[in-house]
Amino acid sequence: MTRNIPLGLKIFGGVVGMLLIMPTLVVIPMSFSASPLLKFPPEGFSLHWYGVFFTDPLWSSAALRSIQIAALTTVLSLLLGTGTALAMIRGRFRGKSPIQVLILSPIIMPIVVLAVGLYFVYSDWKILGSVGGLVLAHTVIAYPLVYISLSTALKALDSKLEDASASLGASKAYTFRRITLPLITPGLLTGALFAFTMSWDELILSIFLTGPTVKTLPVVMWDQVQTELSPTLAVAATIVMLVTIVLIMCALLIGTRRKALKP
Amino acid sequence: MTQTQLRQPLTMTATGGELRIANVRKSYGNSRGVESVSIDVRPGEFLTMLGPSGSGKTTTLNLVAGFLDPDEGSITLDGKELSGVPPHLRGIGMVFQQYALFPHMTIEENVDYPLRVRKIHRAERKSLVAAALELVQLTDYAKRKPSELSGGQQQRVALARAFVFKPRLLLMDEPLGALDKKLREAMQIEITRICRELGATVVYVTHDQEEALAMSDRIAIYNAGRIEQLGTAEDLYKRPETLFVADFVGESTVIKGSYAKGALVHHGRSLSTQGAHGSVAEGSAAAVVIRPEDLTVVPATQTAAIPEALNTLEATVTKCVYLGQSRKCLLTTATGLVINARIPLHAPPELFNPGDSATVTWDPANSVLVPSD
Numbered sequence: 001m002t003r004n005i006p007l008g009l010k011i012f013g014g015v016v017g018m019l020l021i022m023p024t025l026v027v028i029p030m031s032f033s034a035s036p037l038l039k040f041p042p043e044g045f046s047l048h049w050y051g052v053f054f055t056d057p058l059w060s061s062a063a064l065r066s067i068q069i070a071a072l073t074t075v076l077s078l079l080l081g082t083g084t085a086l087a088m089i090r091g092r093f094r095g096k097s098p099i100q101v102l103i104l105s106p107i108i109m110p111i112v113v114l115a116v117g118l119y120f121v122y123s124d125w126k127i128l129g130s131v132g133g134l135v136l137a138h139t140v141i142a143y144p145l146v147y148i149s150l151s152t153a154l155k156a157l158d159s160k161l162e163d164a165s166a167s168l169g170a171s172k173a174y175t176f177r178r179i180t181l182p183l184i185t186p187g188l189l190t191g192a193l194f195a196f197t198m199s200w201d202e203l204i205l206s207i208f209l210t211g212p213t214v215k216t217l218p219v220v221m222w223d224q225v226q227t228e229l230s231p232t233l234a235v236a237a238t239i240v241m242l243v244t245i246v247l248i249m250c251a252l253l254i255g256t257r258r259k260a261l262k263p
Numbered sequence: 264m265t266q267t268q269l270r271q272p273l274t275m276t277a278t279g280g281e282l283r284i285a286n287v288r289k290s291y292g293n294s295r296g297v298e299s300v301s302i303d304v305r306p307g308e309f310l311t312m313l314g315p316s317g318s319g320k321t322t323t324l325n326l327v328a329g330f331l332d333p334d335e336g337s338i339t340l341d342g343k344e345l346s347g348v349p350p351h352l353r354g355i356g357m358v359f360q361q362y363a364l365f366p367h368m369t370i371e372e373n374v375d376y377p378l379r380v381r382k383i384h385r386a387e388r389k390s391l392v393a394a395a396l397e398l399v400q401l402t403d404y405a406k407r408k409p410s411e412l413s414g415g416q417q418q419r420v421a422l423a424r425a426f427v428f429k430p431r432l433l434l435m436d437e438p439l440g441a442l443d444k445k446l447r448e449a450m451q452i453e454i455t456r457i458c459r460e461l462g463a464t465v466v467y468v469t470h471d472q473e474e475a476l477a478m479s480d481r482i483a484i485y486n487a488g489r490i491e492q493l494g495t496a497e498d499l500y501k502r503p504e505t506l507f508v509a510d511f512v513g514e515s516t517v518i519k520g521s522y523a524k525g526a527l528v529h530h531g532r533s534l535s536t537q538g539a540h541g542s543v544a545e546g547s548a549a550a551v552v553i554r555p556e557d558l559t560v561v562p563a564t565q566t567a568a569i570p571e572a573l574n575t576l577e578a579t580v581t582k583c584v585y586l587g588q589s590r591k592c593l594l595t596t597a598t599g600l601v602i603n604a605r606i607p608l609h610a611p612p613e614l615f616n617p618g619d620s621a622t623v624t625w626d627p628a629n630s631v632l633v634p635s636d
């Protein structure tokens with residue numbers, strides 16, 4: 001695919017890419033700093049701040065909390081996204097396009113507006129600062145991603161295969177288990193990875209909706225940047241970035257494998 | 264109805280079921296699917312639905328398979344009403360035009376699928392799958408994925424998968440439509456052989472006339488959501504009942520006019536229909552249909568030898584194509600009628616060059632009289 005791109009354009013693209021990614025990458029050397037001050041370029045080399053990150057309950061519990069919320073968000077998004085995608089692609093009813101717009105609207109909507117709205121609803125319902133509330137909020141913006149990835153997979157799936165399965169004696173449930181599910185699994189995994197990533201580094205909703213006891217990793221980082229600038233912040237940033245990169249790589253890998261499988 | 268009631272024991276060899284489609288109607292919202300279709304398919308029969316695209320063949324198959332519900336009418340298999348029985352409990356095998364093989368399973372797993380669904384014992388499944396793959400000559404491909412097979416091979420897998428569970432009825436919707444001509448002809452023979460060996464009742468759909476003639480016991484000609492005529496290839500060819508069938512099957516010449524006193528009046532010219540097959544009402548619009556091989560073409564200069572009892576029309580040769588045993592020629596009369604004839608290779612050379620004048624003659628007893636519109 002890269003065959004037809006002229007060399008000059010490739011170099012230009014590479015430079016722009018590097019410039020965009022550089023500020024992100026500076027946190028890596030900074031996280032290995034030996035000095036107690038967060039600055040660039042870093043002074044010395046030590047793993048001291050990694051030790052602090054994993055032992056200080058402020059950081060480690062926030063990291064665990066983030067994983068918990070992202071995992072729950074993923075599960076909930078998968079259930080909702082799969083259900084909606086199945087209904088939208090396989091169902092026969094009118095008014096699909098307005099419903100589609102509604103499903104995708106959280107992606108287009110400014111998140112800060114959603115955050116303010118949820119803030120007032122949550123304080124009325126008294127679920128501000130709860131894990132459940134946060135999971136729900138993250139699901140609102142994560143499940144459209146699952147929906148997109150799944151409806152794409154379902155659209156690509158030939159419905160004749162399901163007819164064939166029925167003609168061979170399989171019930172609807174059996175067909176779903178043996179035919180539909182295996183064929184949409186790559187789409188399901190991709191959706192799950194996107195949902196997890198979305199929740200994992202989400203800050204705006206989390207700032208509005210977390211409380212003093214339930215804090216996610218990005219929120220703690222935000223707090224710390226305003227109070228105490230220690231290299232632990234760089235450690236946290238590095239870890240957030242690494243997890244995200246690994247997840248996105250997995251999603252891309254699934255995508256290319258799926259393409260390779262097609263006849 | 265339970266699954267066991269509808270399924271036949273797998274140890275038995277398949278015997279064909281008797282399918283009755285009675286006055287079935289199905290519309291899609293405002294658009295017509297089929298209107299009042301009735302067919303009785305005899306046990307073990309190979310019946311083909313032949314007709315132009317959009318005439319309702321697929322709709323009929325989907326109604327039988329249970330993917331659609333009829334608005335009216337009834338469909339029974341061996342006397343049991345099928346409406347209300349979901350597709351997976353009908354025990355009807357189906358072969359789809361685009362094969363519809365499961366891409367994530369090997370050939371073997373594809374063929375094994377209907378047996379696994381039925382919870383057949385492992386050892387029996389293994390031998391049934393092996394036997395099915397042998398019948399379609401794909402034993403060596405058992406471990407491959409569908410994407411690694413050619414179109415013809417994939418279609419044979421689809422066939423094996425559809426009959427391995429010994430359905431009493433096998434439906435095939437243009438199974439050879441995606442294959443090239445040569446492969447298609449080989450597969451026609453293959454499918455006919457396999458179906459004969461199985462003894463299953465087969466309902467086969469195609470829009471290819473030659474395919475229908477080559478494979479079927481009987482053929483149902485579809486047109487605009489209805490069956491125009493149901494009969495053997497010979498019935499349809501020699502004794503068409505409607506203008507559509509006459510036109511659709513073979514390459515006949517159709518002469519339209521009005522019928523009066525044992526003759527067809529075509530542009531003021533009276534053509535005898537003495538002894539012709541078929542009958543129409545006196546004074547009604549009618550057409551005479553003549554097969555190419557029943558037409559004789561003679562040079563315009565040799566008309567004296569034509570017997571009195573034969574019909575004649577003067578025409579001009581417009582085009583001739585050499586076919587090996589004869590020439591296929593198109594002639595046009597002064598009234599614009601197009602005549603489709605075969606001219607023997609030994610015919611005088613002044614007959615098959617465009618612009619040559621000729622006289623076309625036929626025995627009225629060899630023509631067919633059908634109502635016209």
Ligand SMILES: Nc1ncnc2c1ncn2[C@@H]1O[C@H](COP(=O)(O)OP(=O)(O)O)[C@@H](O)[C@H]1O
Nearest residue numbers: 291294295296315316317318319320321322323
């Ligand atoms: N899902 C559908 N929705 C609306 N109209 C349909 C649908 N399927 C078929 N039709 C219409 O029904 C008629 C018969 O179609 P079909 O049975 O597919 O014909 P064939 O198989 O003979 O080509 C056609 O006019 C077609 O447009």
Ligand SMILES: [Mg+2]
Nearest residue numbers: 317320321322
């Ligand atoms: Mg069709």
